[in-house]
Amino acid sequence: MSQRVLKRLVGTTHDKGGSVKVLVPETEIQSAIAKLAAEIHAEYQGRPLTVLGILTGSVILLADLIRQIELPLRVGLLQASSYRGTATTAGDFVINPDFIPDIANRDVLLLDDILDTGQTLTRILEQVQTLKPRSIRTAVLLWKHERTTFEVQPDYHCFRIPDEFVVGYGLDYDDHYRNLPYIATLDDEDIAATGN
Incomplete structure (x- = not known):
C-alpha cells in the first residue's frame, strides 16, 4: 500500500492536499449500519x-445498507439538489422525476447521507408524498441536530454530530473526499487550500 493511501486511511492527509480529522471511524460506521439494517428489518417484518x-x-450508504x-x-x-459547494443554498430546488420508480401503495424509505438544515429532506418528502406511497420513513447517516431549522426529524439516524463541515463516506467538498471510508472534518484553512 502506498504511503499516500495509508495516510489517507488513517485520516492524517488526503491526496487532494487538505488534512482531515477523523470524526467517525469506519468501524463505527459499519457497526451503526448493521444496527440500522436490523431496525429496518424489524420495522417492516x-x-x-x-x-x-x-x-x-x-x-455509499445505500450500497452498504x-x-x-x-x-x-x-x-x-x-x-435532488439544494447543496452546491460548501453550504446549503436558498436557491431553486429540483427533483428529477425520471429517477423515481412507481411507489404508489409501497412502503418507502428515503435515505440520505446527512440531515443538516432539513431543507432537502422536507422538500423531497413533500414531493414524494404526492406519489401516494403506503408509508414514508427517513434514514440518515448523520444528523446535525443543532442546525436543523425545518420541522423534520429522521425516523432513523446513525450518528448525531456537531455543527462542523464533514466529508467522507459519500459527503464531499466540491466533489472531493467522497471516497474516504470514514467521516472527517476539514479545517477552514484546509478547505481554502483544497480548491478545485
Missing part, C-alpha cells in the same frame, strides 16, 4: 420495501 437514495451523497436488509427490496435514486 418481511413486507416489500422501496429504498430511495438521495444522490449523490447517499450512494441494502446488502444487510433481509427484505424484498426495490431500489431507486432521487436526483
